[in-house]
Amino acid sequence: MNLNLLFSLAAILVLGCVGYFVPNAGLQMFFGVILPYIAVLTFLCGVIWRVMKWAKSPVPFRIPTTCGQQQSLPWIKQNKIDNPSTTTGVIIRMFFEIFLFRSLFRNTKAEIKDGDKISYEWEIFLWVGALAFHYSFLTVLVRHLRFFFEDTLLKEKLFFVGIIETLDGFFQIGLPIVLISGFVLLAAVLFLLSRRVLNPQVKYISLAADYFPLLLIAGIAATGLWMRYIERVDVTAIKQITLGIVSFNWTSIDVMKSVSGTFYLHLFFICTLLIYFPFSKLMHAAGVFLSPTRNLANNSRMVRHINPWNPEVKVHSYESYENDFREKMIEAGLPVDKES
Amino acid sequence: MVDVVKPEEMIKIDPTPPSTNWMDVPPDFSPGKFPYPSQAKSLEAVGFPNAREWSPADEDWKLPENWQQIIHEGFKERLDKYRSLKVFMDSCVRCGACADKCHFFIGTGDPKNMPVLRAELLRSIYRNDFTTIGKMLGKFAGARKLTPAVIKEWFSYFYQCTECRRCSVFCPYGIDTAEITMMARELLHLLGLSIHWIMDPVSNCNRTGNHLGIQPQNFKEIIEFFCEDIEEITGVTLNPSFNRKGAEVLFITPSGDAFADPGTYSFMGYLMLFEHIGLDYTLSTYASEGGNFGLFTSSEMMKRLNAKMYREAERLGVKWILGGECGHMWRVINQYMGTMNGPANFLEAPVSPITGTKFENARDTKMVHIAEFTADLIKNNKLNLDPSRNDHLKVTYHDSCNPARGMGMLDEPRFVLENVCNNFHDMPESTIRENTFCCGSGSGLNTEEIMDLRLRGGLPRANAVKYVHEKHGVNMLSCVCAIDRAVLPPLMDYWVPGVDVCGLHELVGNALVMEGEIEREMDLRMEDLPGKEGDSDE
Numbered sequence: 082m083n084l085n086l087l088f089s090l091a092a093i094l095v096l097g098c099v100g101y102f103v104p105n106a107g108l109q110m111f112f113g114v115i116l117p118y119i120a121v122l123t124f125l126c127g128v129i130w131r132v133m134k135w136a137k138s139p140v141p142f143r144i145p146t147t148c149g150q151q152q153s154l155p156w157i158k159q160n161k162i163d164n165p166s167t168t169t170g171v172i173i174r175m176f177f178e179i180f181l182f183r184s185l186f187r188n189t190k191a192e193i194k195d196g197d198k199i200s201y202e203w204e205i206f207l208w209v210g211a212l213a214f215h216y217s218f219l220t221v222l223v224r225h226l227r228f229f230f231e232d233t234l235l236k237e238k239l240f241f242v243g244i245i246e247t248l249d250g251f252f253q254i255g256l257p258i259v260l261i262s263g264f265v266l267l268a269a270v271l272f273l274l275s276r277r278v279l280n281p282q283v284k285y286i287s288l289a290a291d292y293f294p295l296l297l298i299a300g301i302a303a304t305g306l307w308m309r310y311i312e313r314v315d316v317t318a319i320k321q322i323t324l325g326i327v328s329f330n331w332t333s334i335d336v337m338k339s340v341s342g343t344f345y346l347h348l349f350f351i352c353t354l355l356i357y358f359p360f361s362k363l364m365h366a367a368g369v370f371l372s373p374t375r376n377l378a379n380n381s382r383m384v385r386h387i388n389p390w391n392p393e394v395k396v397h398s399y400e401s402y403e404n405d406f407r408e409k410m411i412e413a414g415l416p417v418d419k420e421s
Numbered sequence: 422m423v424d425v426v427k428p429e430e431m432i433k434i435d436p437t438p439p440s441t442n443w444m445d446v447p448p449d450f451s452p453g454k455f456p457y458p459s460q461a462k463s464l465e466a467v468g469f470p471n472a473r474e475w476s477p478a479d480e481d482w483k484l485p486e487n488w489q490q491i492i493h494e495g496f497k498e499r500l501d502k503y504r505s506l507k508v509f510m511d512s513c514v515r516c517g518a519c520a521d522k523c524h525f526f527i528g529t530g531d532p533k534n535m536p537v538l539r540a541e542l543l544r545s546i547y548r549n550d551f552t553t554i555g556k557m558l559g560k561f562a563g564a565r566k567l568t569p570a571v572i573k574e575w576f577s578y579f580y581q582c583t584e585c586r587r588c589s590v591f592c593p594y595g596i597d598t599a600e601i602t603m604m605a606r607e608l609l610h611l612l613g614l615s616i617h618w619i620m621d622p623v624s625n626c627n628r629t630g631n632h633l634g635i636q637p638q639n640f641k642e643i644i645e646f647f648c649e650d651i652e653e654i655t656g657v658t659l660n661p662s663f664n665r666k667g668a669e670v671l672f673i674t675p676s677g678d679a680f681a682d683p684g685t686y687s688f689m690g691y692l693m694l695f696e697h698i699g700l701d702y703t704l705s706t707y708a709s710e711g712g713n714f715g716l717f718t719s720s721e722m723m724k725r726l727n728a729k730m731y732r733e734a735e736r737l738g739v740k741w742i743l744g745g746e747c748g749h750m751w752r753v754i755n756q757y758m759g760t761m762n763g764p765a766n767f768l769e770a771p772v773s774p775i776t777g778t779k780f781e782n783a784r785d786t787k788m789v790h791i792a793e794f795t796a797d798l799i800k801n802n803k804l805n806l807d808p809s810r811n812d813h814l815k816v817t818y819h820d821s822c823n824p825a826r827g828m829g830m831l832d833e834p835r836f837v838l839e840n841v842c843n844n845f846h847d848m849p850e851s852t853i854r855e856n857t858f859c860c861g862s863g864s865g866l867n868t869e870e871i872m873d874l875r876l877r878g879g880l881p882r883a884n885a886v887k888y889v890h891e892k893h894g895v896n897m898l899s900c901v902c903a904i905d906r907a908v909l910p911p912l913m914d915y916w917v918p919g920v921d922v923c924g925l926h927e928l929v930g931n932a933l934v935m936e937g938e939i940e941r942e943m944d945l946r947m948e949d950l951p952g953k954e955g956d957s958d959e
Contacts, residue, residue, distance in 0.1 A: 163855070
């Protein structure tokens with residue numbers, strides 16, 4: 082019995098019921114306006130607080146994981162990205178890490194074949210799944226800017242939103258035009274979830290805290306898709322609400338009441354994600370920037386790295402050593418500092 | 422020692438995790454499954470707390486009364502001192518990419534040897550003690566209470582990690598299990614829980630200057646003995662100096678090379694090379710250890726042992742330090758030495774007196790790796806080499822974990838190899854360079870009683886050697902690590918019989934045509950050179 086999965090499913094179901102039914106009980110103002118403010122505030126403050134907490138601890142040693150040839154003799158070709166010795170190198174390494182998940186790209190699968198041969202095959206699916214997940218999520222987020230800015234502004238200044246949307250709707254299937262990102266997001270989440278359920282090792286290490294955010298994001302994606310393609314909700318009314326939130330000029334309660342429960346469910350899931358984010362593993366998004374094995378140059382033999390708490394230690398001195406062994410040293414003809 | 426099963430049996434590895442939640446699976450402390458604990462006197466010798474006689478096989482580990490407080494406070498202290506620990510405790514998403522990157526997981530199939538789960542052993546306590554969500558949700562947030570069973574589990578599994586950093590190459594957040602294991606071992610040491618194979622060398626090194634406890638007069642005798650062998654093989658007389666003030670270079674190498682074959686042959690190679698190029702160098706008996714088992718106990722102990730290198734360099738008034746072939750030694754020198762014990766302003770930025778090359782990459786720490794030094798000599802045509810003397814060998818190269826992933830010294834040794842032997846074949850890509858596999862016995866685990874574990878941990882390395890052994894007839898596994906030289910021979914005997922182990926400079930010593938040498942008939946192992954067998958019968 083996968084208790085962690087069940088626990089997360091139950092949590093999502095309870096949250097789903099709250100998000101779908103409770104706003105309709107005359108609480109549209111709270112769920113449609115107040116909670117989003119609380120969520121965004123918690124998200125921002127929480128993330129800053131967590132990053133500050135990390136940053137408060139020093140980096141006593143320079144410990145990059147070197148994944149290529151070091152800077153050495155001038156005629157030996159250094160791998161300046163995977164074993165950087167300069168800040169530029171580190172920035173490039175971090176760029177690849179953060180935007181292309183370079184380390185994950187290296188993934189292999191170890192298997193024993195023919196009884197006694199270990200093979201390491203390139204295993205690309207986790208990388209593809211992770212990349213698809215993060216970039217489709219980003220695309221969806223950017224597209225949603227449409228809900229937070231006036232049409233004129235979107236046309237004149239934020240035209241990239243339109244461009245992204247056009248690209249996203251490249252395939253032009255049906256009406257409304259199918260935007261691929263939402264489907265990719267849901268598919269990627271389901272793929273990542275299926276790994277956790279089907280791969281025995283990944284299942285064994287998975288906590289409720291691993292299933293929960295995946296299910297939550299699946300919920301967000303599913304409700305979004307539902308609203309756009311099946312329920313065809315009143316987008317104009319929704320944009321009135323969202324614009325009201327960002328401009329602090331809230332729309333009338335009648336408009337808020339006219340909007341479908343699915344919208345409130347979608348919004349409630351998002352608020353939950355924002356509030357949950359800073360207190361969970363989702364902080365890996367910020368953690369990746371602060372990882373000392375990736376964001377430091379391998380130059381500690383060239384430039385001294387300072388440890389702010391470098392302790393004074395008791396060293397067994399040469400003098401004590403010689404005192405211990407003087408006679409034997411003299412007998413063996415080894416030079417000594419003091420003859421007796 | 423416990424009997425070890427046959428290779429055909431050992432390789433039948435079942436990686437299926439048990440149905441029980443990992444938190445409820447106790448560690449195995451049956452004979453052969455744990456390294457022996459250290460003796461109280463080794464701990465007392467260096468002032469470590471809670472020294473006592475105990476055994477992991479006992480039910481009662483005689484933990485100090487306030488052990489939970491010690492761990493809690495020790496954990497907090499380390500979270501405040503190391504950003505790495507804090508970030509690594511918080512960032513893992515348990516994607517599982519690290520799982521089958523660990524040689525111990527591949528070799529044992531034990532899920533707790535997946536790096537992610539090894540780290541969770543510590544994280545579960547972190548969540549319980551230091552996070553709100555862990556306190557609120559307990560097990561569902563992956564938190565659990567600190568009990569003696571947790572301490573036992575830590576002892577078992579943090580001594581089944583060799584701090585090789587292979588998992589950290591593949592982790593999308595760079596989470597480094599070596600860092601986590603170091604922290605866990607520091608915490609265990611606070612409770613007086615340590616292993617003899619680490620603490621004995623630490624305590625020896627503190628007093629005698631080397632892990633093996635070789636006293637100054639014996640150290641000198643050993644080297645003189647090497648010189649006699651060299652004279653017999655080459656006809657050249659060597660006169661190395663000891664503790665000599667005013668030498669240009671201080672040479673420090675792991676004491677294992679003074680003590681046991683095949684490391685001894687590399688030591689002979691160093692001595693021959695220095696004689697040949699006329700290097701003005703000295704050996705020290707006080708700083709007669711390149712390795713640093715302090716690294717496997719605590720950062721302070723590492724600093725105490727490492728400090729001797731600079732102190733001795735300063736006392737002798739040398740210009741810079743040359744370091745021998747050793748794995749974790751170079752993790753310490755590359756990533757810790759300057760920070761801990763620098764700045765070494767009494768030394769000069771290293772310049773090779775033979776080629777004039779300035780070692781820019783070592784300008785602050787002032788310590789050069791012998792492979793860098795020798796590669797520079799060869800590139801500048803300062804060595805007269807006859808690689809055909811190694812023609813009886815088909816050589817492959819094992820990148821030792823630390824020089825590979827804690828430094829990035831990958832091409833220097835390969836360049837040397839390509840110049841000192843004619844038959845060199847690298848192992849498959851996913852098992853060398855930054856992807857290299859540990860020997861299975863690093864970080865102080867090279868002790869006999871856990872041979873079963875060591876052979877399992879060494880399986881991925883051995884399997885890759887087997888591949889080139891069968892494909893290219895490789896019969897010699899070269900490396901730049903003293904622990905490798907001690908532990909790879911039994912590993913090869915078990916998994917790939919017919920493959921021997923050597924250091925890089927043994928091959929250099931074989932190929933080196935020294936001034937005034939006689940025609941060589943033997944290699945450094947005093948075995949007949951190819952084509953020279955039975956010459957005396959002609």
